[in-house]
Amino acid sequence: MSRIIAIGKVSKDGDIIRATPGITVTLGGADSMYKVNLPDGMVYDDKYIVQLTPENFGEDGPDFVYTTIGLHYQSKNGFLVSTWSSHYQTSESGSPDLTQIPTNWHFVIYDLS
Secondary structure (H helix, E strand, C coil): CCEEEEEEEECCCCCEEEECCCCEEEEECCCCEEEEECCCCCCCCCCCEEEEEECCECCCCCCCEEEEEEEEEEECCEEEEEEEEECHHHCCCCCCCEEECCCCEEEEEEECC
């Protein structure tokens, strides 16, 4: 049976808005990824499941610009998250224009152990 290990909401600045105690998040590096740090003993190994959800991104407030989110380098100690936006629907070329952007996002961590 699966169980929820941790949940949280992170601001575009990398600040935790609300999360399971013990989790920390930092934002940084040249690629502006969010680093989620899990406390010792929260998970047994690196095979836990992470569900990510980005909030709508818009320069002048929420809009319907495509926003996507990705998980990188999952380990027992945590994982990296990156968020991108595309102005595809407003682009004259009609091709995706992916740009790494800061946006609020949410996570849920499950374990099947």
